[in-house]
Amino acid sequence: MGETTASLQEGRAEQGFPRRPRALRVPRAPRAPRAPRLWFEVLLTAVSYWVYSLIRNAVPERRGEALRNTDGVWGLERHLGIAVEDSVNHAVNSVTWLIVGMNYYYATLHFVVTLGVLAWLYRSHPGRYGAARLALFATTGAALLGYYLFPLAPPRLMPGGGFVDTVVVHRTWGSMASGDLKDMSNQYAAMPSMHIGWSLWCGLTIFVLARLPWVRILGLLYPAATLLVIVSTANHFWLDAVGGALCLALGLGVAALWHGTTAYALPRRPTVPSGTSGARGAARPTTRPPAPEDPPPGSKRRGPLKGREG
Secondary structure, eight states: OHHHHHHHHHHHHHTTOOOOOOOOOOOOOOBOOBOOOHHHHHHHHHHHHHHHHHHHHHSOOOHHHHHHHHHHHHHHHHHHTOOOHHHHHHHHHTSHHHHHHHHHHHHHHHHHHHHHHHHHHHHHOHHHHHHHHHHHHHHHHHHHHHHHHSOBOOGGGSTTOOOOOHHHHHTOOOOTTSGGGGGGSOTTBOSSOHHHHHHHHHHHHHHHHOOSHHHHHHHHHHHHHHHHHHHHTTSOOHHHHHHHHHHHHHHHHHHHHHHSSOGGGSOSSOSBOTTSOOOBTTTOOOOSOOOOOOOOTTSOOOOOOTTSOO
């Protein structure tokens, strides 16, 4: 068929007919979302978090390198004029009920809110669930790479920094990286902050997809409150939060490339049943018939078909 078309084009050119312009390439249609399956999503989320924890904790705890990196980050923040984490840490620590609440916030909402948003997406926005979940998983994968390439001690472990480890002082179980649970978590995986990466993902998803204005406002406040918590408890620097935001940007980009559009631009309901192939453009009907083939060289071209524009 390709050779025949080429010969037809050459014949038209030889007889003085203008060469038919090539059709413009149409961008690929978004990948048609498929319906998620509950058992698969629960299993995938559980296995993925187990693998994440395993890899995160398997990263060698390079204490010397982590402390040198901490000095570098703290020095950079001083140069930029944003090194106020110690002041925030001491100010909030002076209000016992507030800092204790932040310790529990740090330990629980990171997981509870993220799982809650995933469940809400699964139930109310199943067509967008897969793409949003992929963005979250890609964000977490990028963070694992950061933990390996750039070990960093949190402020509370910086020698001579004067930071208060609020979990140790107030005897709460606000962090698996402090107190009695410190041996269960990598102490030097502070960059990037996944508390920020995950909370930004939750906040953005809620703000874009929620209908009630007050719920959308809560979506915006959640990552802002999380930023205050991670700094007040001396678990992260400001720049760790920047690292978490960059990981989220990468995760959103990966999901957009895979699905052909952002998760939030996909239809709310799936267009492909679970268990079937979600080919690109599968749900898009053809609205125009294909153009007729060129006539053989020298033949008379018929007029426009009835019902079509000339």
